Amino acid sequence: MTRVRRSRVASVIVSRLKDAVAFSRGAPSLHLRAVDVPDPVDMRALRSKLGQSQSEAVAQYGISRRTLQEWEQDRTRPDSAMRAYLTVIERNPRAVIDAPAG
Numbered sequence: 001m002t003r004v005r006r007s008r009v010a011s012v013i014v015s016r017l018k019d020a021v022a023f024s025r026g027a028p029s030l031h032l033r034a035v036d037v038p039d040p041v042d043m044r045a046l047r048s049k050l051g052q053s054q055s056e057a058v059a060q061y062g063i064s065r066r067t068l069q070e071w072e073q074d075r076t077r078p079d080s081a082m083r084a085y086l087t088v089i090e091r092n093p094r095a096v097i098d099a100p101a102g
Contacts, residue, residue, distance in 0.1 A: 041086035044072045050093060061089060061096060 047057050054072075058065045070076040078086060089096050 038083045038087040040077055041090055046090050
């Protein structure tokens, strides 16, 4: 029987699937990673700091107007992935603006 060589990604996937199976059988062998999720960003203050209107922020960062309004009026809060995105905008807005251009 010929042995197939796996790519590094395939090996990681197989390893994690084995971990999941072991975990489902009661073995506490999962590899855990702690992730620091940024605190909520005050979008109104961020827009003010950047000198942007809601319309400009919506167009610049791909956030829906309704979502932006909900955040600014404290009706909803951004999820962890969006908080990370907003933190990048807050720390380095130019990186977000330049990213789509490659």
